[in-house]
C-alpha cells in the first residue's frame with residue numbers, strides 16, 4: 237500500500253481533506269494533475285465570499301459550522317484567510333423574504349434596512365426594494381487558503397505530488413488502485429476523489445453521479461471611483477438573475493454573474509473573456525453600482541460544476557469517497573468539507589440524503605419536493 241488514503245485533486249476540497257486526514261494520523265498521498273497555483277479549475281484567484289445567507293437551513297448550518305475551521309487554519313498558519321466585513325443581500329421583496337425568514341429561524345444576527353438607509357450607509361450602490369445585512373460574513377482569501385492547506389498537510393507528513401494526472405481508479409476487495417496517466421499504479425485503503433469539473437470524466441463507470449454541468453464563469457474586476465475597494469463589502473443582488481460583487485484589497489471590486497447558461501467540457505473550455513457577458517456586467521454597473529468605473533480592468537475564467545439541484549455530493553461508494561458538484565458555492569465550507577470527507581474515508585456513512593449520489597432522488601429522499 238502506497239498510503240492509507242489517496243486524495244485525487246489538489247483544489248481547496250482535496251487540500252482540506254488531505255490536511256484533515258494527515259492531522260488524524262493517516263498516511264496520505266495527494267495527486268494533482270497540474271502545477272501548484274494553476275488557474276484551470278475552481279479554487280484559484282484572490283478571493284471568495286463567506287456568508288451565512290442561505291434560505292436552506294442545511295447550508296446555513298454548514299456555513300456556521302465551517303467558521304471555527306477557518307480560525308483554526310489561520311491560527312496554525314499565521315495567515316489571514318477570512319475577514320468578517322458583513323454582507324448585504326438585496327432584491328425584490330419576494331426574493332429576499334425567504335432569506336430573512338431563514339435568518340430569523342436560525343437566530344442569525346441580521347438587520348433589515350430600507351433602501352434609503354442602505355444608500356446613505358453605502359454610497360455609490362443603488363439598492364433594490366428589500367435589503368438585509370448580516371455580520372458573520374465577509375471575504376475569504378482563496379489561493380492563499382489552498383497554499384496554506386498544502387503547506388499544513390505537508391508539514392504533517394502528507395505526500396503531495398503535482399503534475400500527476402490520475403487516469404483511472406479500480407476497487408479491489410482490500411484496496412483501491414489508482415492508475416496515473418504515466419502508467420504508475422498506487423494502492424491505498426481508500427481513495428477520495430475531489431477533481432472538481434473533471435468528476436464526471438474520472439468517475440464514469442465507477443460511481444453513478446447526477447448529471448454535472450460545467451460552466452466557465454467570468455468574474456470581472458472594476459476600479460472604484462472614490463472609495464477604497466476594501467470598503468465594498470460582499471453584495472448579493474437576488475432575483476431572477478443573481479449578481480454578486482465585493483471589494484478585493486489591492487485589486488479592485490469584483491463583479492460577476494452567477495451560473496452562465498452553458499455546458500462545457502473542462503478539457504475544452506474558454507480562457508479568454510466573453511465580450512458579450514462583459515458588456516452585460518458593465519451595463520449592470522451603470523445601473524446599480526455607480527461607484528464603479530464600468531470598464532473592467534481584468535477578467536478571469538473559473539469553473540463551476542453544477543448538480544441538478546445545486547446540492548453538494550459528499551458520499552462514499554465502497555472504498556471510493558467523492559466530493560463533487562460544489563455548484564459555485566463550496567469554498568466557504570472547505571475546512572468542514574475536509575472533515576466530512578475524512579469521516580467518510582474512515583468508513584462513516586452519509587446520513588443526509590441530499591448529499592448522497594442518488595441523482596434526482598436526493599431531494600425527494602430528503603422530503604424537499
Ligand SMILES: Cc1cc2nc3c(=O)[nH]c(=O)nc-3n(C[C@H](O)[C@H](O)[C@H](O)COP(=O)(O)OP(=O)(O)OC[C@H]3O[C@@H](n4cnc5c(N)ncnc54)[C@H](O)[C@@H]3O)c2cc1C
Pocket residue numbers: 244245246247248249250267268269270276277278279280283284285286400401402403430431432433434438453454455538539540559560562563564565566567568569
Ligand atoms: C468564479 C467563481 C466564484 C466563486 N465564488 C465563490 C464564493 O464567493 N464563495 C464560495 O463559497 N464559493 C465560491 N466559488 C466556488 C468554489 O470556488 C468552489 O466550490 C471550489 O473551489 C471547488 O473546489 P474543488 O476542490 O472541488 O475544485 P478544484 O479547485 O477545481 O479542484 C479540483 C482539482 O482536481 C484536479 N484534477 C482534475 N482531474 C484530475 C485528475 N484526473 N488527476 C489529478 N487531479 C485532477 C484539478 O486540476 C483541480 O486542481 C466560486 C467559484 C468560481 C468559479
